[in-house]
Amino acid sequence: MSRAEGEVAARPTLAAVARAAGVSASTASLAFSGAGPVSDETRSRVLAVAADLGYGGPDPRARSLRRGRSGIVGAVLEDTLSNAFRDPINVAMLDGIADVTGPADNSLLLLTETEGEHTRLLDAPVDALVLFGCSTRLDASVSTVRRRGIPLVSIEAPPMEGVLDIGEDNVGASRLLAQHLHDLGHRRVAVVALELGPGRETGDITDARVAAGTTWPALERLRGTRLVYPDAGGLVTRGSWTSEGHRAGTQLLDVPASERPTAIIAQSDLLASGVIAAAADLGLSVPGDLSVVGYDGVRLDDPRAADLTTVVQPAVEKGRAAGRAVLALLAGEAATGTIFTSVFRPGSTTAPPRA
Amino acid sequence: MSRAEGEVAARPTLAAVARAAGVSASTASLAFSGAGPVSDETRSRVLAVAADLGYGGPDPRARSLRRGRSGIVGAVLEDTLSNAFRDPINVAMLDGIADVTGPADNSLLLLTETEGEHTRLLDAPVDALVLFGCSTRLDASVSTVRRRGIPLVSIEAPPMEGVLDIGEDNVGASRLLAQHLHDLGHRRVAVVALELGPGRETGDITDARVAAGTTWPALERLRGTRLVYPDAGGLVTRGSWTSEGHRAGTQLLDVPASERPTAIIAQSDLLASGVIAAAADLGLSVPGDLSVVGYDGVRLDDPRAADLTTVVQPAVEKGRAAGRAVLALLAGEAATGTIFTSVFRPGSTTAPPRA
DNA sequence: TTGTAGGCGTTATCAA
DNA sequence: TTGATAACGCCTACAA
Numbered sequence: 115m116s117r118a119e120g121e122v123a124a125r126p127t128l129a130a131v132a133r134a135a136g137v138s139a140s141t142a143s144l145a146f147s148g149a150g151p152v153s154d155e156t157r158s159r160v161l162a163v164a165a166d167l168g169y170g171g172p173d174p175r176a177r178s179l180r181r182g183r184s185g186i187v188g189a190v191l192e193d194t195l196s197n198a199f200r201d202p203i204n205v206a207m208l209d210g211i212a213d214v215t216g217p218a219d220n221s222l223l224l225l226t227e228t229e230g231e232h233t234r235l236l237d238a239p240v241d242a243l244v245l246f247g248c249s250t251r252l253d254a255s256v257s258t259v260r261r262r263g264i265p266l267v268s269i270e271a272p273p274m275e276g277v278l279d280i281g282e283d284n285v286g287a288s289r290l291l292a293q294h295l296h297d298l299g300h301r302r303v304a305v306v307a308l309e310l311g312p313g314r315e316t317g318d319i320t321d322a323r324v325a326a327g328t329t330w331p332a333l334e335r336l337r338g339t340r341l342v343y344p345d346a347g348g349l350v351t352r353g354s355w356t357s358e359g360h361r362a363g364t365q366l367l368d369v370p371a372s373e374r375p376t377a378i379i380a381q382s383d384l385l386a387s388g389v390i391a392a393a394a395d396l397g398l399s400v401p402g403d404l405s406v407v408g409y410d411g412v413r414l415d416d417p418r419a420a421d422l423t424t425v426v427q428p429a430v431e432k433g434r435a436a437g438r439a440v441l442a443l444l445a446g447e448a449a450t451g452t453i454f455t456s457v458f459r460p461g462s463t464t465a466p467p468r469a
Numbered sequence: 470m471s472r473a474e475g476e477v478a479a480r481p482t483l484a485a486v487a488r489a490a491g492v493s494a495s496t497a498s499l500a501f502s503g504a505g506p507v508s509d510e511t512r513s514r515v516l517a518v519a520a521d522l523g524y525g526g527p528d529p530r531a532r533s534l535r536r537g538r539s540g541i542v543g544a545v546l547e548d549t550l551s552n553a554f555r556d557p558i559n560v561a562m563l564d565g566i567a568d569v570t571g572p573a574d575n576s577l578l579l580l581t582e583t584e585g586e587h588t589r590l591l592d593a594p595v596d597a598l599v600l601f602g603c604s605t606r607l608d609a610s611v612s613t614v615r616r617r618g619i620p621l622v623s624i625e626a627p628p629m630e631g632v633l634d635i636g637e638d639n640v641g642a643s644r645l646l647a648q649h650l651h652d653l654g655h656r657r658v659a660v661v662a663l664e665l666g667p668g669r670e671t672g673d674i675t676d677a678r679v680a681a682g683t684t685w686p687a688l689e690r691l692r693g694t695r696l697v698y699p700d701a702g703g704l705v706t707r708g709s710w711t712s713e714g715h716r717a718g719t720q721l722l723d724v725p726a727s728e729r730p731t732a733i734i735a736q737s738d739l740l741a742s743g744v745i746a747a748a749a750d751l752g753l754s755v756p757g758d759l760s761v762v763g764y765d766g767v768r769l770d771d772p773r774a775a776d777l778t779t780v781v782q783p784a785v786e787k788g789r790a791a792g793r794a795v796l797a798l799l800a801g802e803a804a805t806g807t808i809f810t811s812v813f814r815p816g817s818t819t820a821p822p823r824a
Numbered sequence: 825t826t827g828t829a830g831g832c833g834t835t836a837t838c839a840a
Numbered sequence: 841t842t843g844a845t846a847a848c849g850c851c852t853a854c855a856a
Contacts, residue, residue, distance in 0.1 A: 492842075492843085493842065493843045493844070494843090494844095495842075495843060495844080495845095496841085496842055496843070499841095499842090505841090505842095506841055506842085507841070507842085508841060508842090511841080511842085531848090533848095534848050534849065534850085535847085535848055536848085537848070
């Protein structure tokens with residue numbers, strides 16, 4: 115009936131190691147953390163005993179509590195992982211965050227914010243949260259999460275109380291692209307827009323849809339486009355995927371030549387790539403029969419889209435800025451939002467319209 | 470000199486809320502967790518007081534310690550996030566894991582296992598770890614991590630003590646593809662291989678490189694291929710990216726026709742897509758001048774690669790299996806590894822060799 | 825250089 | 841239905 119019987123698989127604790135090594139718990143702690151003076155002899159004895167007992171080091175959970183930090187930054191995505199990561203922009207931003215927070219011993223926790231599921235956001239042991247939402251719908255979650263009193267940083271989100279935003283001049287960059295087309299002489303243009311809201315409803319770009327839209331970058335980009343082409347219409351897609359661009363492109367282009375747009379403004383490079391493929395399928399040459407512009411400047415693996423006229427958004431830099439903001443806020447320093455500017459990158463997919 | 474001075478931003482604790490509401494801490498706890506009988510009146514009073522004090526709910530860190538669970542599953546990737554997520558297979562597997570562990574209130578922590586950096590693996594407050602490594606190099610980390618006594622699950626890794634593997638019959642599937650080409654009459658084939666090790670050294674597939682290789686699936690796939698083409702050679706790439714396939718393809722194909730392979734066995738669909746692009750650039754038709762097979766069966770956004778002859782690997786299912794294994798192990802149940810089988814999917818990129 | 829004491833914020837157990 | 845008590849495992853002043 116010895117106590118050992120019930121302790122078969124119980125992981126030993128630091129206290130147990132200390133006891134077995136004949137030192138106090140605090141000494142054993144120092145032996146592991148190296149955060150204080152311990153004689154080499156003592157340390158190695160503790161370590162040896164630990165190895166002997168199969169002790170794998172201090173329990174991170176206990177350490178979290180004691181230190182008041184978990185070393186985890188949450189990344190809140192608004193979609194399934196597959197969808198979120200299909201867009202290289204998101205991955206690049208994530209990488210940027212990790213690039214900055216990693217060296218400070220933080221890891222990234224993936225949190226998906228599916229409809230009405232705030233629980234995980236509230237229960238996750240994160241020190242800070244980065245919102246990839248881009249959607250005003252996040253507002254509801256945010257107000258709940260804000261109460262936790264942890265730093266909140268968003269990337270390209272609409273302004274939210276208590277949230278530091280890392281933004282981008284979507285309007286300006288979109289206007290630049292539109293102006294470029296206008297300067298070339300295009301007068302009949304169509305927009306292939308990103309999803310406008312969580313419902314991912316497709317169809318024409320209508321005033322109603324725009325009014326109900328929640329996806330900040332999509333709305334801002336449209337706004338920028340309309341500074342040049344006030345009446346620009348087009349199609350809403352389900353998201354930034356080549357296949358969606360192909361679908362929308364086909365629908366816009368498979369019409370009599372007289373009604374066909376001479377230029378298409380895709381709201382992402384992935385969409386643009388799909389549009390170009392659609393044009394090719396219909397026997398239309400780019401930029402001869404159709405000019406196409408994108409948005410993002412990601413390095414697309416598709417060679418045909420390699421030389422796309424687009425604006426390059428500093429995605430990794432944006433991630434880094436978000437990471438820096440997180441670290442600053444965690445350190446109790448003041449941090450301010452940043453607004454990045456995308457750079458126009460002329461490619462070979464735009465030219466004056468035919469005749 | 471009142472105590473309040475120093476407590477400006479201190480988040481209130483459950484105890485503080487309880488005190489203010491005139492109940493015991495345990496009752497307040499129940500009011501939040503709902504894990505016990507509390508009168509409606511009491512609960513609402515507690516909640517009201519909490520709202521009043523700006524208490525955002527129980528601290529997850531403390532909860533982790535008390536419960537002995539953090540609700541976090543670590544995903545160990547062997548690369549930067551950008552590189553790891555460029556391959557849709559990894560994303561799909563991640564999604565599969567999340568699909569299973571998510572409903573059980575677990576989130577995914579991204580851990581990258583860069584050279585010699587075991588620290589984070591050891592310090593992260595995870596309940597279990599899923600290794601995406603695929604590399605025997607992981608062995609070192611594993612032996613350290615194993616001591617933590619948490620469930621360890623790997624996906625397509627070489628057999629490791631104390632690690633449950635979710636595998637795949639790479640050898641069999643690769644042999645199938647090779648046999649398919651052989652049956653069509655191909656005798657001069659070349660392999661475009663995945664990276665063989667962490668160094669991502671490129672060059673010819675040599676015995677030395679193979680012997681030094683650590684990337685399990687790449688080695689296994691090559692082994693399967695050589696069951697049919699014992700002397701099959703080719704090139705090693707830096708990883709599963711279209712651009713790498715393009716580079717390798719160009720190198721293999723841009724030679725006199727007499728030396729040119731009549732078929733290329735790419736070890737991933739992404740690589741195959743690049744090879745096809747390279748063939749197109751060289752004016753070679755697929756499958757007329759060149760047959761190409763891939764591996765993975767991911768839905769590539771590139772339309773030209775859409776109808777690739779390949780084997781479809783159940784990536785999401787593999788992720789789910791890993792997730793289930795994790796949950797089972799966490800529940801203290803026995804769990805066994807699984808070996809999935811990829812399914813041959815004939816496409817339009819293979820045909821008999823010319824003349 | 826080492827040990828002592830106390831608490832991080834919560835929840836499980838048990839008794840009232 | 842509520843409350844008292846005792847951990848969970850560790851770390852950090854501070855004292856020795």
